[in-house]
Amino acid sequence: MSLTDDIKDFALDLGYSRVGITSAEPFADYIKELNSRRDMYDWYIDGVYQPLKGADPRSLMAAAKSIIMTVYDASKEAFPEKLVGKIGRMYQARCYNAPRHRINGARRQLMRDFLEKCGCHVAERLVVPERLAAARAGVVTYGKNCFAFADGVGSFIIVTSFVVDAELEYDEPSMEVNCPEGCRACLDACPTGALYEPLKMEPRRCVAFNTFMTQDGLRPGITSHIPPEIREKMGAWIHGCDVCQEVCPRNKERLKAKLPPNEYLARVAKDFELTKVLNLSDEYHATRVHPLMYNYIREKKYFQRNAAIALGNMGDPAFVPDLARAMEDPEELVRGYAAWALGRIGGADARRVLEAGLARETADSARREIEAALAVA
Ligand code: SF4
Ligand code: SF4
Known part of the structure; x- marks a missing residue:
């Protein structure tokens, strides 16, 4: 077995539902796009994540050769009805930036440990454009709502990157936007018009952004003030917003499926x-x-x-x-x-x-x- 096969086997055994690999070449189009929309993304570009550097992984880790992309299916179990419309499903899934002592952080740590055991050096704190990297690694396609979709799963997924110095076998990219012809349900449903054209989103108008990025002193140029015009359109969301994913036909099957309950979430929801x-x-x-x-x-x-x-x-x-x-x-x-x-x-x-x-x-x-x-x- 090759190192690539070993890594893929291990990731799938850990519970990731997809794993793909792409090169650590720069994401040139992303860099261009981000620079062209600096007026919307200045808070991100100039913030702690350094996305322009992460989009050229070798600028932060000269020996970077490959990016391993994993997809975790966060919608295998039901999300409690009581939390729908209030907390975005990905936050209920507790995946983003999960600490190492919780299950999703522990899974990521096990993956890192395995890669290191295989002799790979794994980059620390290097923020690659993960949805794009996952498409380049062939494990997702884009939707017009800017979310990444895994075939047969939908967009309630967490994509995670591991940048390593090993030369691995790369997968065929899947860069296409895989939406049904003529569909624009997400654009029509977005309550604030944040999604202003396919694949373009104005973050300051996004409900999700307003629920969690608007804090004093956290991001350059962003304060805790939410304009009244946006407040009125936030509905009952207090963390995240799923509207442009809920209306999406690519999520329909999963959202209407009868799924087993997640007992932990059910416990939280009971007195929420x-x-x-x-x-x-x-x-x-x-x-x-x-x-x-x-x-x-x-x-x-x-x-x-x-x-x-x-x-x-x-x-x-x-x-x-x-x-x-x-x-x-x-x-x-x-x-x-x-x-x-x-x-x-x-x-x-x-x-x-x-x-x-x-x-x-x-x-x-x-x-x-x-x-x-x-x-x-
Ligand atoms: S998350 Fe909500 S506000 Fe943001 S683009 Fe999607 S529908 Fe619009
Ligand atoms: S709602 Fe339609 S256009 Fe939007 S992401 Fe889903 S399939 Fe694509």
């Missing part, structure tokens, strides 16, 4: 409430929020902000008491977004809470939100 995320205790954060959504959000207040937006969009006056409590939260961000939600729900009770809030509020940003909310409540 947006009102508890709004008035977030340390214990609820540690047991119900962080285990699913550890990837990007660094502070509790951003989950609380997102829950306030979700409750406001749900529009039920029954949430007013929970929002009234949030109006007394120590974080001005939480008070401000609770005010926005009260304005969106409207009615006499909401107005009373807003007026009381304005009378005691001292923070400028929260005062501005309360005044704007009172103007529409």
